[in-house]
Amino acid sequence: MDRHENRAKFLLLCFVALFSFLILRLFFIQVIRHSFYKGLSSDQRLRAVDLLPDRGDILDRNGNLLATSVEKWSVYVRPRAIKDKNTAVRRLVEADASNEDLIREKFASGSNFWLRRKADKSYADKIRKIDISGIDITPEKKRIYPKGRLASQLIGFAGIDNEGLSGIELALEKHLLGRPGRYVFEKDPTGREIFSGMSRQVMAPEDGMDVYLTIDEPIQYFAQKRLEDAVKKSEAVSGSIIVMDVGNGDILAVAGYPDFDPNSYSKYPSDHWKLSPVTNIYEPGSTFKVITACSGIEEGIIGPETVIPCPEELKVGGIKIKNSHALKMYRPFKDLKDVIAESLNTGTAYIGIKLGKEKFYSHIKKFGFGERTGINFPGEQPGLLRSPGNWHDSDVATISFGQTIAVTPIQLVCAVAAIGNNGIRMRPRLVKKIESADGSIIRSDPEQSLGQAVSAGTAKKANELMKGVAYMEHGTGRLAKIDRFSVAVKTGTAQKPTPGKGYVEKRYIASIVGYVPSSNPRVAVLVVVDEPKTSIWGASIAAPVFSEVAEFSLRRLNACPDL
Amino acid sequence: MNGRQKPDYILLICTFFLVLFGFLMVFSATTVESLQSGDPTYYLKKQLLYVVLGFFVLFIGYKIEYLNYRRYSAGLLGASALILLMVFVPGLGRSAGGAARWIDLGLFSFQPSEVVKIALILYLADALSRKGEKIRLFWSGLFPLLCVVGFFCALIMGQPDLGTVIVIFVNSIFMMFLAGARISHILALLPPAVLGVLTLSFLSPYRWRRIIAFIDPWKDPLGTGFHIIQSLIAIGSGGILGFGAGNSRQKFLYLPEQYTDFIFSIVCEELGFIGAVLLIGLFVLFIARAFRICRFAPDNFSRLIAGGLAGYIGLQAFVNMAVATGSLPTTGIPLPFISYGGTSLMITLFSVGIMLNISTYKRQADEKEH
Numbered sequence: 001m002d003r004h005e006n007r008a009k010f011l012l013l014c015f016v017a018l019f020s021f022l023i024l025r026l027f028f029i030q031v032i033r034h035s036f037y038k039g040l041s042s043d044q045r046l047r048a049v050d051l052l053p054d055r056g057d058i059l060d061r062n063g064n065l066l067a068t069s070v071e072k073w074s075v076y077v078r079p080r081a082i083k084d085k086n087t088a089v090r091r092l093v094e095a096d097a098s099n100e101d102l103i104r105e106k107f108a109s110g111s112n113f114w115l116r117r118k119a120d121k122s123y124a125d126k127i128r129k130i131d132i133s134g135i136d137i138t139p140e141k142k143r144i145y146p147k148g149r150l151a152s153q154l155i156g157f158a159g160i161d162n163e164g165l166s167g168i169e170l171a172l173e174k175h176l177l178g179r180p181g182r183y184v185f186e187k188d189p190t191g192r193e194i195f196s197g198m199s200r201q202v203m204a205p206e207d208g209m210d211v212y213l214t215i216d217e218p219i220q221y222f223a224q225k226r227l228e229d230a231v232k233k234s235e236a237v238s239g240s241i242i243v244m245d246v247g248n249g250d251i252l253a254v255a256g257y258p259d260f261d262p263n264s265y266s267k268y269p270s271d272h273w274k275l276s277p278v279t280n281i282y283e284p285g286s287t288f289k290v291i292t293a294c295s296g297i298e299e300g301i302i303g304p305e306t307v308i309p310c311p312e313e314l315k316v317g318g319i320k321i322k323n324s325h326a327l328k329m330y331r332p333f334k335d336l337k338d339v340i341a342e343s344l345n346t347g348t349a350y351i352g353i354k355l356g357k358e359k360f361y362s363h364i365k366k367f368g369f370g371e372r373t374g375i376n377f378p379g380e381q382p383g384l385l386r387s388p389g390n391w392h393d394s395d396v397a398t399i400s401f402g403q404t405i406a407v408t409p410i411q412l413v414c415a416v417a418a419i420g421n422n423g424i425r426m427r428p429r430l431v432k433k434i435e436s437a438d439g440s441i442i443r444s445d446p447e448q449s450l451g452q453a454v455s456a457g458t459a460k461k462a463n464e465l466m467k468g469v470a471y472m473e474h475g476t477g478r479l480a481k482i483d484r485f486s487v488a489v490k491t492g493t494a495q496k497p498t499p500g501k502g503y504v505e506k507r508y509i510a511s512i513v514g515y516v517p518s519s520n521p522r523v524a525v526l527v528v529v530d531e532p533k534t535s536i537w538g539a540s541i542a543a544p545v546f547s548e549v550a551e552f553s554l555r556r557l558n559a560c561p562d563l
Numbered sequence: 564m565n566g567r568q569k570p571d572y573i574l575l576i577c578t579f580f581l582v583l584f585g586f587l588m589v590f591s592a593t594t595v596e597s598l599q600s601g602d603p604t605y606y607l608k609k610q611l612l613y614v615v616l617g618f619f620v621l622f623i624g625y626k627i628e629y630l631n632y633r634r635y636s637a638g639l640l641g642a643s644a645l646i647l648l649m650v651f652v653p654g655l656g657r658s659a660g661g662a663a664r665w666i667d668l669g670l671f672s673f674q675p676s677e678v679v680k681i682a683l684i685l686y687l688a689d690a691l692s693r694k695g696e697k698i699r700l701f702w703s704g705l706f707p708l709l710c711v712v713g714f715f716c717a718l719i720m721g722q723p724d725l726g727t728v729i730v731i732f733v734n735s736i737f738m739m740f741l742a743g744a745r746i747s748h749i750l751a752l753l754p755p756a757v758l759g760v761l762t763l764s765f766l767s768p769y770r771w772r773r774i775i776a777f778i779d780p781w782k783d784p785l786g787t788g789f790h791i792i793q794s795l796i797a798i799g800s801g802g803i804l805g806f807g808a809g810n811s812r813q814k815f816l817y818l819p820e821q822y823t824d825f826i827f828s829i830v831c832e833e834l835g836f837i838g839a840v841l842l843i844g845l846f847v848l849f850i851a852r853a854f855r856i857c858r859f860a861p862d863n864f865s866r867l868i869a870g871g872l873a874g875y876i877g878l879q880a881f882v883n884m885a886v887a888t889g890s891l892p893t894t895g896i897p898l899p900f901i902s903y904g905g906t907s908l909m910i911t912l913f914s915v916g917i918m919l920n921i922s923t924y925k926r927q928a929d930e931k932e933h
Binding site: 023 | 599836884
């Protein structure tokens, strides 16, 4: 019996030893290695999510809302987390029959998916009634553009995650976006928040800033509408329009046509998204003659009354220069006023030849051609201006009437506005100010002079030449005239070069550029109509648009009539 | 009746606290599962039913005079062998986790191997006490009993359930040791037993993976090592004081089987080192009392029953906690009194009942002295 009792004691001792070992083991894991395991536990459990800030609004110069964000609902489905998959599929299809294929496919593969992003409240309510864990409804901000196509190419648009993808939305993403906040919570392996967990906001989100553009909603609307009408009426391919404040460079309206509705941008071809007045280059044609004239006057080669030989045909550098239209009253010599008013190619070619490559080039540069204007818009083009060393001998002639040089509409309107601004070229401005969510102004672009394009005296003489285009008997811009305001313009009818084929008949760009009122210029306006079919002439297609838009702008700005 | 005394109340109180501890831990560990099933008290209600039934069974075990088992032990063992075979009958047997360990009786299912454990203890106690000093002989003493044990081990191995086989085998050896078998015989059994376990492990890919995972869980932390690592994270992150009752994080789907075989990890996480040591202390006290009953048992038969039951509860508790702490390869042994599950709790409480019954008899040797 004693032996047996000892054996029982021995077994008990064995157990005590085993359990003592367990306690040692626990001490090692729980006390010595505690921080290691605690770290592992936190690592797999804690998750940080960004708290998204509200994206800033985009407004016009007077605070009219152009882009803002509204609350919508998104539905996310996690098939693996759903127990009764058949019921879930049936009820989801009942609620959203249009997505039946998607639902069935995703449930079959078991991968998580967005059933719908940014849907209306009524849709969210329908899904909410299903009430199955694994179908999540989350509020999301959706970017909307209440004015639709108004200034759409300028404003641009934001993508599904509210990231700026084009236009001002892209250019000022940094300011519009804001700074995301952070929220840390404990999650289970499927990613759901643990109900008994501790969670806290680590950092508050900082909302994006509001951007005030320089455009004026009514002028923008009117300009866009007139451009659209002109393009449609003339059966043209496209068009561009710019209205700019001559004194400070503010862009009051800028648009291309065809345009698009940023609320459904994906339904439009991507070239409709581009702000063609800034991103497209074209050969300016006769509108460029103003620049040639200014260069000639600045160099003292000619004055408004200088008589210039204007043959019907001129040979330069091996090519033939002709006037684009038969002169009503042919005279071999004309003064500069007539050359500009009647837009004579041979006459301006004479000025170009007299200037020579180097001098001509330096004046063109001073007007800002061949480089970006500094408007700070994504995709702005510098245009095509070769350095004089690469000029063909004939280029002094062809460039004088706007061929073999390519410009952007914004470059041309800035150059012509400089003539109306005593020769001082202003940087074009798109953004008036940027305001933080609490109302303090973060940035306001000052008006900025880009230097003297021509002397004030030359500008004054050029002003007379441009007035002549509208008011002289044979002036090409007579349709640009406005009641009670004097206008200074230059029309253009440029043949379109086609890659590999040179200039093709019947493909023209009709355009006009100028400013009003000529005595005290307030706004510069440029109208370009690409490939009109009913008429090719800038004078008949673009000039009426100029007249209407310029007049509307003047009245909107309460300008003083000078006639 | 002559030589009766009051039952061992300390064992009963100890049991009561262990069951209460388990009940509360099951409540905490099942909250996540319960919420998913829709009824937050689903597991709680079932476990409460098991506890009530368990104490009823304990009472029955207490009331049955232990000598009755002498007559029926062989029959009981035979019956349990039949039940064990029923697992393999289609329609009755239920599989879970790749093992056929349950019998489905409609309302509830139970694990026949749990019944086998107790039947084998009763049988061995009877057989060993009858052998008396003959147990010191190998071929006529120990060997036939080893054959019986081996037969049952083979049956359970068919489920397959190596963990239970090992517990049953080791406990049977304990009983033979208690009965007075030669130490040399027992030591001689060790090499073939270890070899057998290793062979079985090597032959089965999942068992081999478990052993690899046991040796280095970090080799495949998201695969084979996942279970051990999640258990260690639960235990380790608990620290000294734990997250507090009900505040386990690992129970949120990180740790599998968090309310059955790995409930000890949740205990460590919620109650910390202090709580875990308290629980181990309760077990040690329980086992010490059980061995005390063994030592003061009235006769050899009851002594071996008490020792066998003490050994089997102690072994299961140790293996379970050792697995949770990564000290042994993963195997499906429940923690007595604590893990969720009806069969285990009822068999354990029935065992306590038997021990209580034995504790009411005074030792015959003491009688003589008076």
